[in-house]
Amino acid sequence: MDSDPGTELFASHESDFQLVKADFAQKLDQIDELAGEPRKAAVSAAQRALDEADEIARSSLCSANSRSHRCRSRS
Numbered sequence: 173m174d175s176d177p178g179t180e181l182f183a184s185h186e187s188d189f190q191l192v193k194a195d196f197a198q199k200l201d202q203i204d205e206l207a208g209e210p211r212k213a214a215v216s217a218a219q220r221a222l223d224e225a226d227e228i229a230r231s232s233l234c235s236a237n238s239r240s241h242r243c244r245s246r247s
């Protein structure tokens with residue numbers, strides 16, 4: 173049984189997103205325990221994780237929109 177490439181891509185995006193989400197949650201938990209420069213560094217790291225999650229979500233949406241457009245053009 174062949175897998176749909178769109179489904180595989182979505183599963184990959186979902187897996188990536190879940191990893192980044194867990195990383196972000198861990199970084200948020202660390203922020204409460206820190207002060208000064210270490211806290212600033214932790215906030216920056218959390219922001220980078222949030223940016224990465226946003227990029228994954230946008231990529232997933234773009235892939236879905238592209239796939240939807242191709243599907244409509246075939247009808």
